[in-house]
Amino acid sequence: MSEKPAKTALTPSTHTAPPAKFSHGxxxxxxxxxxGQVGFAPAVxxxxxxxxxxxxxxxxxxxxxxxxxxxxxxxxxxEDVVMIRVYLxxxxxxxxxxxxxNEYFADLTEAPAARTTVYVGLPAGLLVEIDALAxxx
Amino acid sequence: MSEKPAKTALTPSTHTAPPAKFSHGxxxxxxxxxxGQVGFAPAVxxxxxxxxxxxxxxxxxxxxxxxxxxxxxxxxxxEDVVMIRVYLxxxxxxxxxxxxxNEYFADLTEAPAARTTVYVGLPAGLLVEIDALAxxx
Amino acid sequence: MSEKPAKTALTPSTHTAPPAKFSHGxxxxxxxxxxGQVGFAPAVxxxxxxxxxxxxxxxxxxxxxxxxxxxxxxxxxxEDVVMIRVYLxxxxxxxxxxxxxNEYFADLTEAPAARTTVYVGLPAGLLVEIDALAxxx
Numbered sequence: 001m002s003e004k005p006a007k008t009a010l011t012p013s014t015h016t017a018p019p020a021k022f023s024h025g026x027x028x029x030x031x032x033x034x035x036g037q038v039g040f041a042p043a044v045x046x047x048x049x050x051x052x053x054x055x056x057x058x059x060x061x062x063x064x065x066x067x068x069x070x071x072x073x074x075x076x077x078x079e080d081v082v083m084i085r086v087y088l089x090x091x092x093x094x095x096x097x098x099x100x101x102n103e104y105f106a107d108l109t110e111a112p113a114a115r116t117t118v119y120v121g122l123p124a125g126l127l128v129e130i131d132a133l134a135x136x137x
Numbered sequence: 138m139s140e141k142p143a144k145t146a147l148t149p150s151t152h153t154a155p156p157a158k159f160s161h162g163x164x165x166x167x168x169x170x171x172x173g174q175v176g177f178a179p180a181v182x183x184x185x186x187x188x189x190x191x192x193x194x195x196x197x198x199x200x201x202x203x204x205x206x207x208x209x210x211x212x213x214x215x216e217d218v219v220m221i222r223v224y225l226x227x228x229x230x231x232x233x234x235x236x237x238x239n240e241y242f243a244d245l246t247e248a249p250a251a252r253t254t255v256y257v258g259l260p261a262g263l264l265v266e267i268d269a270l271a272x273x274x
Numbered sequence: 275m276s277e278k279p280a281k282t283a284l285t286p287s288t289h290t291a292p293p294a295k296f297s298h299g300x301x302x303x304x305x306x307x308x309x310g311q312v313g314f315a316p317a318v319x320x321x322x323x324x325x326x327x328x329x330x331x332x333x334x335x336x337x338x339x340x341x342x343x344x345x346x347x348x349x350x351x352x353e354d355v356v357m358i359r360v361y362l363x364x365x366x367x368x369x370x371x372x373x374x375x376n377e378y379f380a381d382l383t384e385a386p387a388a389r390t391t392v393y394v395g396l397p398a399g400l401l402v403e404i405d406a407l408a409x410x411x
Binding site for chain 1: 167220242248256
């Protein structure tokens with residue numbers, strides 16, 4: 001019998017509740033989509049989320065950790081990710097972003113995800129936003 | 138025998154013809170992708186499309202209705218959507234967008250879609266653009 | 275027996291090595307994701323990539339050729355593409371982009387892909403960036 005695949009919201013314990021009616025991540029069948037993550041520190045109950053630091057490095061590493069927490073909540077890992085979208089606010093950050101990115105993903109054993117990087121506006125204080133699409137085996 | 142799944146263009150009757158060689162939405166197998174929608178009023182034959190109003194609320198609700206029309210044309214609903222991309226033009230619109238979004242999706246019974254919101258340029262008069270990815274059961 | 279689908283990096287011979295730990299394209303199962311492409315001329319060993327020309331037409335045609343090379347490397351074609359994301363830097367380029375786009379895709383036999391076009395910042399000298407999602411039959 002063919003079952004309709006469940007659609008599951010992925011909400012890691014490190015995350016604040018979403019500020020609107022969306023999920024931090026969703027898994028349905030073999031598709032896992034991570035919502036746009038930013039460099040917010042782990043949630044503190046009763047407090048508004050704050051970015052971990054003013055710099056690109058801290059924010060990027062925290063953003064990647066936030067994406068990873070959602071992947072893990074859905075039974076996936078970076079190895080399953082096929083696409084990463086990186087939103088920066090300043091083209092002069094590209095080289096540093098790549099440096100951080102390369103360090104972070106140095107130990108991947110599967111093909112790295114495809115990536116698109118574009119430069120947009122983000123809310124004050126945020127330098128980077130990242131989302132990801134995974135296809136599970 | 139395994140059939141190659143058909144790729145179907147989704148063109149609701151409320152929509153103007155696309156201004157270029159793309160589809161308002163495409164379904165192939167269990168994947169349904171909705172193209173970027175804006176707040177254009179339902180198509181009037183022989184007239185260029187116009188946004189429904191100058192304000193964020195009217196444009197957002199119309200944009201969401203335009204996305205929904207394409208989902209329905211493909212046999213899907215908001216319940217099937219795993220990712221919604223929201224493009225705004227002004228970070229000061231975020232709170233109002235969330236308010237509208239929460240009202241609009243208040244009655245969802247499945248996990249809400251993941252979402253990425255970024256701030257970009259849009260053609261004059263447009264305040265919001267939204268696209269969506271659905272995975273069908 | 276159900277095999278875990280392989281995840282394959284797609285690297286056409288026309289492409290420079292990615293400037294960071296990402297793939298120009300990835301195929302996993304029936305999903306093929308092309309990374310954001312720009313109008314770089316075919317790779318010359320030992321030289322940094324350069325855009326093909328200062329104009330939108332040359333850059334767009336080269337960008338589309340770069341996307342196509344990745345699709346082909348993964349056993350796909352434009353007919354399999356369900357979504358194309360077009361990033362421009364100037365809203366005044368929309369009409370010309372559509373003209374080029376329509377010519378380029380004039381001979382499609384399947385439903386054209388859905389499309390989202392937004393206006394962002396790109397590194398100096400680049401006027402257009404395009405990525406694509408394909409679902410294979």
